Amino acid sequence: xxxxxxxxxxxxxxxxxxxxxxxxxxxxxxxxxxxxxxxxxxxxxxxxxxxxxxxxxxxxxxxxxxxxxxxxxxxxxxxxxxxxxxxxxxxxxxxxxxxxxxxxxxxxxxxxxxxxxxxxxxxxxxxxxxxxxxxxxxxxxxxxxxxxxxxxxxxxxxxxxxxxxxxxxxxxxxxxxxxxxxxxxxxxxxxxxxxxxxxxxxxxxxxxxxxxxxxxxxxxxxxxxxxxxxxxxx
Amino acid sequence: xxxxxxxxxxxxxxxxxxxxxxxxxxxxxxxxxxxxxxxxxxxxxxxxxxxxxxxxxxxxxxxxxxxxxxxxxxxxxxxxxxxxxxxxxxxxxxxxxxxxxxxxxxxxxxxxxxxxxxxxxxxxxxxxxxxxxxxxxxxxxxxxxxxxxxxxxxxxxxxxxxxxxxxxxxxxxxxxxxxxxxxxxxxxxxxxxxxxxxxxxxxxxxxxxxxxxxxxxxxxxxxxxxxxxxxxxxxxxxxxxxxxxxxxxxxxxxxxxxxxxxxxxxxxxxxxxxxxxxxxxxxxxxxxxxxxxxxxxxxxxxxxxxxxxxxxxxxxxxxxxxxxxxxxxxxxxxxxxxxxxxxxxxxxxxxxxxxxxxxxxxxxxxxxxxxxxxxxxxxxxxxxxxxxxxxxxxxxxxxxxxxxxxxxxxxxxxxxxxxxxxxxxxxxxxxxxxx
Numbered sequence: 001x002x003x004x005x006x007x008x009x010x011x012x013x014x015x016x017x018x019x020x021x022x023x024x025x026x027x028x029x030x031x032x033x034x035x036x037x038x039x040x041x042x043x044x045x046x047x048x049x050x051x052x053x054x055x056x057x058x059x060x061x062x063x064x065x066x067x068x069x070x071x072x073x074x075x076x077x078x079x080x081x082x083x084x085x086x087x088x089x090x091x092x093x094x095x096x097x098x099x100x101x102x103x104x105x106x107x108x109x110x111x112x113x114x115x116x117x118x119x120x121x122x123x124x125x126x127x128x129x130x131x132x133x134x135x136x137x138x139x140x141x142x143x144x145x146x147x148x149x150x151x152x153x154x155x156x157x158x159x160x161x162x163x164x165x166x167x168x169x170x171x172x173x174x175x176x177x178x179x180x181x182x183x184x185x186x187x188x189x190x191x192x193x194x195x196x197x198x199x200x201x202x203x204x205x206x207x208x209x210x211x212x213x214x215x216x217x218x219x220x221x222x223x224x225x226x227x228x229x230x231x232x233x234x
Numbered sequence: 235x236x237x238x239x240x241x242x243x244x245x246x247x248x249x250x251x252x253x254x255x256x257x258x259x260x261x262x263x264x265x266x267x268x269x270x271x272x273x274x275x276x277x278x279x280x281x282x283x284x285x286x287x288x289x290x291x292x293x294x295x296x297x298x299x300x301x302x303x304x305x306x307x308x309x310x311x312x313x314x315x316x317x318x319x320x321x322x323x324x325x326x327x328x329x330x331x332x333x334x335x336x337x338x339x340x341x342x343x344x345x346x347x348x349x350x351x352x353x354x355x356x357x358x359x360x361x362x363x364x365x366x367x368x369x370x371x372x373x374x375x376x377x378x379x380x381x382x383x384x385x386x387x388x389x390x391x392x393x394x395x396x397x398x399x400x401x402x403x404x405x406x407x408x409x410x411x412x413x414x415x416x417x418x419x420x421x422x423x424x425x426x427x428x429x430x431x432x433x434x435x436x437x438x439x440x441x442x443x444x445x446x447x448x449x450x451x452x453x454x455x456x457x458x459x460x461x462x463x464x465x466x467x468x469x470x471x472x473x474x475x476x477x478x479x480x481x482x483x484x485x486x487x488x489x490x491x492x493x494x495x496x497x498x499x500x501x502x503x504x505x506x507x508x509x510x511x512x513x514x515x516x517x518x519x520x521x522x523x524x525x526x527x528x529x530x531x532x533x534x535x536x537x538x539x540x541x542x543x544x545x546x547x548x549x550x551x552x553x554x555x556x557x558x559x560x561x562x563x564x565x566x567x568x569x570x571x572x573x574x575x576x577x578x579x580x581x582x583x584x585x586x587x588x589x590x591x592x593x594x595x596x597x598x599x600x601x602x603x604x605x606x607x608x609x610x611x612x613x614x615x616x617x618x619x620x621x622x623x624x625x626x627x628x629x630x631x632x633x634x635x636x637x638x639x640x641x642x643x644x645x646x647x648x649x650x651x652x653x654x655x656x657x658x659x660x661x662x663x664x665x666x667x668x669x
Contacts, residue, residue, distance in 0.1 A: 053667055053669055054647075055650070055651055056652075057669060058669035059668070083589060083591070084587065085587060085589040086552070086562045087552060087558075087561050087585050088586055088589075089587070090582055091583075091585060096549070096552065097549070099550065100567065101547075101549070101550060102546060102547050103546045103548070109541070109542055113538055113542065116534060117534065120533075120534040121527060121530055122528065122530040122534065174650070175649065176650055177620055177646070177648065183650075206584075
């Protein structure tokens with residue numbers, strides 16, 4: 001029996017409420033409440049991590065990939081330069097049995113592999129480091145991810161900051177020098193199609209868990225010492 | 235000299251998968267000498283076994299055959315140690331001696347008894363123990379009581395001795411097995427039209443798939459051989475999961491066919507299932523789409539492996555080795571029926587997410603020579619260090635051939651970026667980035 005007029009209208013309204021997303025976008029928790037409330041990561045979207053190499057963009061993308069994969073779903077790592085070091089992924093809590101490493105030889109094959117991996121509904125997340133990504137290829141990836149429900153994690157150099165992007169969230173990562181754990185400042189450039197502009201500081205534990213940093217306020221100065229004037233009593 | 239310190243030398247990344255693929259190709263080429271050619275067992279095979287039983291009638295004598303093999307290898311620019319003996323164990327031992335080609339007369343094991351125990355294909359640990367016990371040659375080992383040897387050094391040693399003397403049978407694990415299913419079509423006249431070839435290929439794949447279905451099997455390795463007037467073009471496909479779906483198999487063959495240029499007209503097409511496995515039937519669960527996802531994942535791996543090559547789609551397993559380059563292994567996913575299990579989880583040292591295949595030389599300022607770096611220059615940019623962790627000394631054993639001793643430091647620059655540096659013989663290198 002074909003759906004009635006009111007059912008169609010209801011369905012369309014629901015889609016509008018979801019921001020015109022055709023698939024149910026499943027939320028992904030990064031493990032850090034502050035970051036989640038600011039960005040709101042969802043399956044079926046692209047997240048772009050920008051930053052200088054050595055600054056922590058890949059670390060944060062890997063944490064999110066681990067969260068998206070959970071216990072059982074596969075992660076696809078596409079690396080043209082063959083620099084990724086699997087033991088480091090394992091040390092961050094990623095089960096290597098669930099990771100497929102793909103090493104395409106040319107940029108053309110790189111784009112093709114990304115589009116294939118992102119359009120596969122079985123894949124939980126795709127982690128990649130595209131240096132150059134054309135506008136059309138980027139849009140194709142976004143549509144593929146939206147269709148399949150996989151999370152695309154693109155780590156790009158800071159020079160890609162002014163390039164057009166189809167990512168749902170664009171985050172700029174800078175390291176914050178501190179004593180103790182590694183700490184990063186994440187500036188939200190764009191999130192959920194809207195403008196960003198807010199920042200959050202997170203730090204990562206040895207086990208690869210994210211925590212929001214709580215700035216410690218210096219101890220309030222003590223009240224000015226007042227000279228106690230003792231009344232001389234006889 | 236460590237590889238990292240080689241100045242003008244041209245370096246190539248060592249790729250065990252390519253090594254293995256090349257050795258397999260050489261093994262197939264060796265089929266001109268023997269119908270049964272196989273690789274030695276182990277993760278990194280280096281020797282080939284050829285069954286030459288009854289072949290003297292064709293080649294004249296064993297000496298003539300051995301000479302012919304050596305000359306053929308030399309024409310390819312390869313040097314080969316060749317030996318002919320009664321058993322695989324004895325032949326392997328003889329090839330690891332000084333003389334080549336070496337023909338051991340039938341039943342003459344005594345000629346090999348002077349060879350060292352390393353010629354027995356034993357694990358390095360066993361060889362070392364034997365050396366510590368003062369047992370140098372195979373003859374000395376054979377004169378010892380078997381029971382005592384088994385109890386002290388394990389049954390592997392006894393197996394190897396028996397394989398050497400022929401008391402225990404050993405079969406060649408042939409590199410190219412006879413195809414399980416072959417479907418072939420010869421054209422009446424040479425065909426240049428790709429569409430016609432494609433139609434013929436599709437029909438043959440359907441025939442093969444129907445035969446697989448009848449046997450309740452799925453293809454793991456499939457080959458399509460296009461016999462042209464001037465050459466033969468093989469299209470090889472490996473699958474992640476056994477499959478008998480003609481459409482999927484044809485799709486994988488097509489991705490390869492589209493990328494091949496036909497230099498001459500095609501005379502025949504042959505589709506062969508080289509390896510098959512039992513089809514996996516999953517019980518469908520109510521309210522679960524996992525079975526569908528598993529299938530889609532297998533299809534993705536097949537597609538990507540078919541286009542990029544099986545060596546480009548891998549899975550990593552951890553290895554118990556302190557040297558960073560050897561702390562993991564890659565394993566091909568598609569067309570591999572014997573998939574290894576992943577290693578057990580264990581505490582892992584702090585390692586960077588990116589590691590350079592070739593460490594980059596650096597100019598480093600350190601107060602103490604070889605001590606923690608204070609400042610270094612990378613890509614023309616100076617980096618002052620704010621914090622360092624280390625040194626973590628990593629050195630390799632002498633048996634690796636190249637002795638490596640490195641002092642690793644985890645370095646955080648003043649801007650907060652993290653790098654992995656090491657000092658070896660007073661020179662500094664960047665080995666990785668904690669991105």
